[in-house]
Every structure is written in structure tokens, then in C-alpha cells.
Amino acid sequence: ARIFKISDIQGRLLKERESEINEANATLHRLEQSRRQLVSDISHELGTPMTAIQGYLRAMLDGIVAPDQENLTMIYEKVLLVNQLVEDLFDLSKLEFGQPSFDLKSVKPHLFASDLIRKYGADIRRRGYRFESTLDLPFPEADEFVLSVDMMRIEQVMNNLIANALKYTPPGGTIRLCFCCERSDGKALPGGQAPPTAVFTVSVVDDGPGIDEAALPHVFDRFYRAERSRSTEGAGLGLAIARQIVIGHGGRIGVESQPGKGSTFYFTLPIMATCYG
Numbered sequence: 001a002r003i004f005k006i007s008d009i010q011g012r013l014l015k016e017r018e019s020e021i022n023e024a025n026a027t028l029h030r031l032e033q034s035r036r037q038l039v040s041d042i043s044h045e046l047g048t049p050m051t052a053i054q055g056y057l058r059a060m061l062d063g064i065v066a067p068d069q070e071n072l073t074m075i076y077e078k079v080l081l082v083n084q085l086v087e088d089l090f091d092l093s094k095l096e097f098g099q100p101s102f103d104l105k106s107v108k109p110h111l112f113a114s115d116l117i118r119k120y121g122a123d124i125r126r127r128g129y130r131f132e133s134t135l136d137l138p139f140p141e142a143d144e145f146v147l148s149v150d151m152m153r154i155e156q157v158m159n160n161l162i163a164n165a166l167k168y169t170p171p172g173g174t175i176r177l178c179f180c181c182e183r184s185d186g187k188a189l190p191g192g193q194a195p196p197t198a199v200f201t202v203s204v205v206d207d208g209p210g211i212d213e214a215a216l217p218h219v220f221d222r223f224y225r226a227e228r229s230r231s232t233e234g235a236g237l238g239l240a241i242a243r244q245i246v247i248g249h250g251g252r253i254g255v256e257s258q259p260g261k262g263s264t265f266y267f268t269l270p271i272m273a274t275c276y277g
């Protein structure tokens with residue numbers, strides 16, 4: 001009976017080890033798959049404009065295409081595209097795998113909001129869209145709070161969300177910036193950090209085509225572009241970069257959208273008690 005017991009325990013331990021090994025193998029397999037996918041995405045995204053550049057230059061050298069202003073501009077734009085892509089990839093890899101250093105400064109919510117409204121409102125109107133904005137600081141101490149942000153990085157997030165709203169919404173549409181402060185639900189932040197005192201939410205709302213339900217969970221993935229966006233320019237890195245920047249600030253980013261009913265992209269910034277102004 002004793003021997004039976006020991007072999008029983010051995011058997012169970014072996015089974016446990018086996019399932020741990022299987023799990024580790026599955027993780028390795030997933031990582032390998034995603035590495036392969038990344039390499040293939042990068043090759044594809046860089047390859048397409050590079051092939052066009054090569055084709056144009058060859059045709060010019062062969063005297064088939066004139067090296068005039070129009071054709072040179074076309075090549076120049078493709079080079080800019082490649083350059084932007086390489087920069088975005090480098091930025092994303094720094095944010096994902098490196099030690100991103102944020103230059104955090106304290107700013108009052110109403111100044112933060114009015115700065116961004118001023119910065120983007122005029123440009124949105126100039127491009128032929130209606131622009132609206134709201135700032136909601138519903139409790140007395142809300143405006144005494146201080147946000148801790150790297151303004152350059154937050155503007156990078158805003159640039160991206162607004163560029164998308166403009167890119168996917170036909171001119172004549174409405175783009176709205178909403179800023180609001182809510183008392184926190186008391187949940188700890190990712191990484192076990194103490195719960196924030198309040199949460200500041202920034203939303204970019206458009207009344208464009210919206211996003212299909214199936215695409216919605218993927219829009220923040222690297223290189224993801226919804227089927228119907230393929231005709232517009234972009235490599236699908238903007239939202240992935242925005243997500244890393246927001247996470248780096250201790251916030252979260254999300255989207256609510258329905259086809260035909262526009263999209264709301266939002267991100268939150270935590271306000272910690274120690275940041276009272």
C-alpha cells in the first residue's frame with residue numbers, strides 16, 4: 001500500500017510537471033508566432049513603399065518616366081512614409097520593451113483642457129469640421145487636483161486620436177473633445193499601485209463611419225487596420241503607440257463605437273492624493 005502511495009504522488013508530480021512544460025511550450029509557441037507575425041508585418045509595411053520607390057527610380061533611370069516635379073514629389077512622399085514607419089516602430093519598441101522616460105510635469109485640469117482645446121479646435125475647424133468641447137469638473141475640489149503628465153507624449157496621443165477622427169470622418173462632420181473628472185472607484189492601479197483619488201478622462205468623439213464590432217477589440221493592436229480603412233494611409237501603429245503612452249501614465253485607453261454611429265476614443269489619467277495643488 002505504501003509503495004502504491006509513493007508512486008501515486010510521483011505520478012501526480014509528473015503530471016503537474018508535464019502540464020507546466022506544456023504550458024511553457026504553448027507560451028513559447030505563441031511568442032514565436034507573434035514574433036513571426038511582427039517580422040512579416042514589418043517586411044510588408046516597409047516593402048510596399050520601397051517597391052514603389054524602386055520602381056519609380058528604375059523607370060526614371062530607363063528614361064520611361066520623367067524626373068519631373070510631380071514624380072519626384074511622389075517618390076519623396078513614399079520616402080517620408082518609410083521614414084515615419086521606422087520612427088514609429090522605434091518609438092513603439094522603446095515604449096514596449098525599453099524604459100520609457102516620461103518628463104512628468106504638474107498641470108491643473110482646466111489649464112490642461114483649455115490648452116488642448118485651443119491647440120486643436122482651430123485646426124479642426126480650418127479643415128472643414130464642426131468642433132465642440134466640454135469640460136466637466138463636477139465637484140469643488142476637482143479643479144484643485146493636479147494632473148501629472150508628459151505634455152509632449154500626451155499631445156502625441158491627442159494628435160493620433162484627432163488625426164484618426166479627421167481621417168475617417170468625412171468633412172462637415174463634428175469632432176468633440178470632452179474632458180471630465182470623476183471620483184475614483186477605489187480600485188488599485190495596474191501593478192498594485194494605490195487607488196487614485198480621482199480619474200480624469202479625455203474623449204475624442206466623432207460622428208464618422210464607426211467601427212465594426214469584430215474589429216473593435218483589435219484597433220489598439222500593432223499593425224491592425226480594419227478592412228474598410230485599407231484605402232486610407234497608415235500602418236496601424238498610431239493607436240498601439242497611444243496605448244503604451246497612456247499605460248505609462250498609469251491610465252487606460254479604450255473605444256466605444258458602432259457602425260454608422262461614430263466613434264469615441266477615450267483615455268484616463270489618474271489623479272493621486274499626493275498631487276493636490
Ligand code: ADP
Pocket residue numbers: 160164165168169206208209210211219220224225226227229233234235236237238239240263
Ligand atoms: P491607422 O490609422 O494608421 O490605420 P491606427 O492604429 O491609428 O492606425 O488605427 C487602427 C485602426 O482603427 C484604423 O485602421 C481604423 O480601422 C480604426 N480607427 C481608428 N480610429 C478610427 C475612427 N476615428 N473612426 C473609425 N475607425 C477608426
